Amino acid sequence: MSTLEAPVQKWVGKVHEIKLGGNGRKSIVIGGETTLPFLHFEGATPNRPVVAIEIQDREPLDWSSHLLSAWGEVTKNPVAWAKKAAQYGADIITLRLRSAHPEQQNTGAEEAKKVVEKILGAVGLPLIVLGPEVAEKDNEVLVAVSEVARGQRIALGNCIDKNYRTIAASCLANGHVAIAKTPNDVNLAKQLNILLHEMGLPLDSILNDPTSGPLGYGLEYTYSVIERLRLACLTGDEMTSAPIICTVGEESWRQKESMVTEGVPSKWGAHEKRAIMWEAITATSLISAGANIIVLRHPKTLELIKQQLLNTYQGRKTKKP
Amino acid sequence: MTGIEIYKHLPKTNCKKCGFPTCLAFAMKVAQKQVDISLCPHLSEESIVILEAASRPPIRLVSIGNHNKIEVGNETVLFRHEKTFYNQPGLVVRIKDTEPLDYAIQLVNKVTNYSVDRVGLELRLNGFALANESSNAEKFCKLIKTVVDSTTLPLILISAEPATMNLALQGAAQDRPLIYAATRDNWQDMAQLALNYHCPLVVSEAQGLSQLAELSKLVSQEGVEDIILDPGVMDSSNSVDTLTQLRRLAINKSYRPLGYPIITFPCDGASSVEEEALLAAQHIAKYAGIVVIDHFSPETIYPLLTLRLNIYTDPQKPIQVAAGLYPINNPKDSSPLAVTTDFSLTYFSIAGELQSSGLPSWLLVCDTGGLSVLTAWAAGKFNATQIAKTVKQFDISSTLNHRTIIIPGYVAIIKGELEEELPGWKVMVGPRESMDIGRYLKQNWVN
Numbered sequence: 173m174s175t176l177e178a179p180v181q182k183w184v185g186k187v188h189e190i191k192l193g194g195n196g197r198k199s200i201v202i203g204g205e206t207t208l209p210f211l212h213f214e215g216a217t218p219n220r221p222v223v224a225i226e227i228q229d230r231e232p233l234d235w236s237s238h239l240l241s242a243w244g245e246v247t248k249n250p251v252a253w254a255k256k257a258a259q260y261g262a263d264i265i266t267l268r269l270r271s272a273h274p275e276q277q278n279t280g281a282e283e284a285k286k287v288v289e290k291i292l293g294a295v296g297l298p299l300i301v302l303g304p305e306v307a308e309k310d311n312e313v314l315v316a317v318s319e320v321a322r323g324q325r326i327a328l329g330n331c332i333d334k335n336y337r338t339i340a341a342s343c344l345a346n347g348h349v350a351i352a353k354t355p356n357d358v359n360l361a362k363q364l365n366i367l368l369h370e371m372g373l374p375l376d377s378i379l380n381d382p383t384s385g386p387l388g389y390g391l392e393y394t395y396s397v398i399e400r401l402r403l404a405c406l407t408g409d410e411m412t413s414a415p416i417i418c419t420v421g422e423e424s425w426r427q428k429e430s431m432v433t434e435g436v437p438s439k440w441g442a443h444e445k446r447a448i449m450w451e452a453i454t455a456t457s458l459i460s461a462g463a464n465i466i467v468l469r470h471p472k473t474l475e476l477i478k479q480q481l482l483n484t485y486q487g488r489k490t491k492k493p
Numbered sequence: 494m495t496g497i498e499i500y501k502h503l504p505k506t507n508c509k510k511c512g513f514p515t516c517l518a519f520a521m522k523v524a525q526k527q528v529d530i531s532l533c534p535h536l537s538e539e540s541i542v543i544l545e546a547a548s549r550p551p552i553r554l555v556s557i558g559n560h561n562k563i564e565v566g567n568e569t570v571l572f573r574h575e576k577t578f579y580n581q582p583g584l585v586v587r588i589k590d591t592e593p594l595d596y597a598i599q600l601v602n603k604v605t606n607y608s609v610d611r612v613g614l615e616l617r618l619n620g621f622a623l624a625n626e627s628s629n630a631e632k633f634c635k636l637i638k639t640v641v642d643s644t645t646l647p648l649i650l651i652s653a654e655p656a657t658m659n660l661a662l663q664g665a666a667q668d669r670p671l672i673y674a675a676t677r678d679n680w681q682d683m684a685q686l687a688l689n690y691h692c693p694l695v696v697s698e699a700q701g702l703s704q705l706a707e708l709s710k711l712v713s714q715e716g717v718e719d720i721i722l723d724p725g726v727m728d729s730s731n732s733v734d735t736l737t738q739l740r741r742l743a744i745n746k747s748y749r750p751l752g753y754p755i756i757t758f759p760c761d762g763a764s765s766v767e768e769e770a771l772l773a774a775q776h777i778a779k780y781a782g783i784v785v786i787d788h789f790s791p792e793t794i795y796p797l798l799t800l801r802l803n804i805y806t807d808p809q810k811p812i813q814v815a816a817g818l819y820p821i822n823n824p825k826d827s828s829p830l831a832v833t834t835d836f837s838l839t840y841f842s843i844a845g846e847l848q849s850s851g852l853p854s855w856l857l858v859c860d861t862g863g864l865s866v867l868t869a870w871a872a873g874k875f876n877a878t879q880i881a882k883t884v885k886q887f888d889i890s891s892t893l894n895h896r897t898i899i900i901p902g903y904v905a906i907i908k909g910e911l912e913e914e915l916p917g918w919k920v921m922v923g924p925r926e927s928m929d930i931g932r933y934l935k936q937n938w939v940n
Binding site: 175176178179181208209210211212213234275305356385387388389390391392393395396399400403426427428429431435437438439440441442443445446448449450452453456457460461476477479480483484486 | 572573574607608609610611702703706728729730731732733734737738741742745746748767768770771772774775778779790791792793794795796797799800802803804806808823837838841842845848849851928932935
């Protein structure tokens with residue numbers, strides 16, 4: 173019997189490898205693929221995609237009650253929350269500095285420094301810190317965080333087209349990774365990478381957040397944008413070769429299917445399970461497209477996705493004959 | 494084959510019998526695999542052989558069932574952005590003949606009646622896989638009869654025993670079920686059954702793709718045309734890997750023995766309902782034609798059906814949201830009214846933000862043919878006249894007790910014009926980005 177040749181495609185590009193953490197802290201490397209996701213027959217996936225848990229610096233009272241009860245008391249204390257997330261198996265902690273938002277507590281640099289120092293002291297995992305997404309406040313708190321975390325190689329976000337210089341410069345000065353966020357568009361993602369790189373930020377210090385359309389609300393756009401970024405990378409475009417981060421939890425848990433308890437069709441099924449599946453299926457689809465870091469909210473989703481990632485990453489098993 | 498290459502084999506008489514004005518136009522359509530070469534009545538036999546081989550779709554279209562058919566295959570690309578994925582994978586629920594018949598009937602009714610509405614589309618499950626788990630032919634036939642009497646959805650019949658399959662088909666063949674499966678041990682008998690009863694057949698071989706291809710060649714040489722492949726992927730460790738190889742061999746290499754739709758069994762690779770759903774999700778994205786699951790639970794089915802819809806949405810024709818007035822967070826007649834376009838991503842962004850703001854509000858969607866706000870404005874489809882027309886069309890004045898409308902910040906320029914078009918209305922200019930709408934309403938909306 174003739175043996176069929178595996179349909180291997182020759183790629184020339186490689187996703188940039190990014191290291192987070194280190195210097196006494198647990199370090200993690202993401203990226204480095206020389207093929208599309210999990211094509212073991214074709215190329216290397218040296219580092220499996222990782223799962224981050226999003227925590228906030230203030231109790232997020234507007235979150236779904238299912239999230240709040242799944243985490244319990246720790247949502248009132250970011251340090252305890254981070255520890256619990258680590259216990260549950262998160263690879264990375266993502267801290268959203270929500271209290272710095274002008275409509276929340278409008279806290280400033282000092283508070284941001286304090287909470288980040290405490291978390292860095294209490295939890296050994298790599299850290300991602302996101303600002304409140306208001307330009308001037310982002311610059312204020314992220315620069316402060318960047319300084320206090322010097323040497324710990326955290327990721328800071330978000331750099332957007334209208335506001336990236338201050339954050340990127342601070343990442344450069346303190347050895348951190350910048351997250352470049354663009355709205356579901358391959359060319360805009362590439363353009364922002366070029367701008368960041370022109371400022372002197374090395375390509376192993378840029379993560380891309382393509383904006384995650386959740387299941388039923390634009391997932392297909394994000395799915396295709398990520399696939400196109402990966403294909404462009406593998407065909408040799410360095411400026412589309414950043415590892416990709418998707419804030420799946422945040423996007424998924426604010427949709428109707430996740431938020432609304434009453435007055436929805438019974439065909440939607442039990443609320444909490446449905447919301448978890450909404451988050452999990454968004455996550456698994458974007459991982460199939462090529463995402464490297466998935467930021468989640470529910471601990472059960474974390475467990476499910478991590479298990480699936482381990483299975484998918486580990487290689488081959490076939491059905492018993 | 495390119496259109497020009499095909500054209501060389503055509504009579505070049507422009508006789509129009511194929512339904513196209515010229516031979517060249519016909520050749521171009523054949524090259525795009527949109528029409529069949531057999532529409533040309535004047536081909537030489539030699540040309541027919543060459544052209545049929547070249548014009549056969551790289552993945553055969555296979556249909557299962559008579560009513561509510563599952564039609565899968567005919568895919569032409571590896572990535573949805575390259576063109577589109579055409580035929581949504583069938584999602585079917587497995588029932589074993591070791592289960593009590595009452596249970597089977599209940600499950601069949603639940604699955605058959607399950608439908609959920611999403612952006613105006615009705616999402617449904619597609620059929621049942623009936624498994625001869627008991628190895629008892631009588632039990633198997635009884636289950637089949639019971640299911641056939643309860644549903645018109647298509648069936649997959651699972652038994653490794655040709656004699657049992659023969660009995661089963663005597664009662665069920667008229668509904669054109671999918672026979673599962675021809676293996677290296679029974680392929681001759683199973684192929685014969687598929688031919689006798691005119692049913693599609695699964696070729697199952699888990700040892701490797703070379704072996705799968707060998708078996709599929711044997712079965713097709715027996716004369717079976719409607720084949721579905723089971724490469725035996727069990728769990729996520731090799732699903733993407735194997736299914737991608739199959740798709741590439743079929744599409745990039747035009748490798749005929751593997752140019753058929755694929756069936757997968759997440760039900761065999763998973764240890765929980767959630768794990769099964771995640772595996773099924775992986776298979777829906779890449780590249781299954783039929784996905785067999787064991788669990789029917791709406792909270793996993795609804796997200797899976799939504800995923801299937803998303804992945805199979807034509808990227809060149811994004812889903813439009815129907816024009817109209819959408820209530821968000823149970824609004825009252827005094828709640829704020831914002832207007833936007835019917836481009837699905839635009840709608841979902843702003844509806845999502847309004848939803849998560851917790852504020853009751855109304856969102857009016859204008860028909861722009863599926864364009865985003867700025868594009869629609871530039872194309873003259875989201876201007877004062879159009880918005881005013883939509884306000885009147887949906888009789889907004891009688892739904893609301895106020896006369897204030899919030900327009901997207903990107904079209905601030907039309908404020909004055911819109912106030913002229915809508916006498917008595919106040920036009921407010923909202924934020925440019927949907928993410929700011931919640932904050933905007935909190936700051937600017939006074940009831």
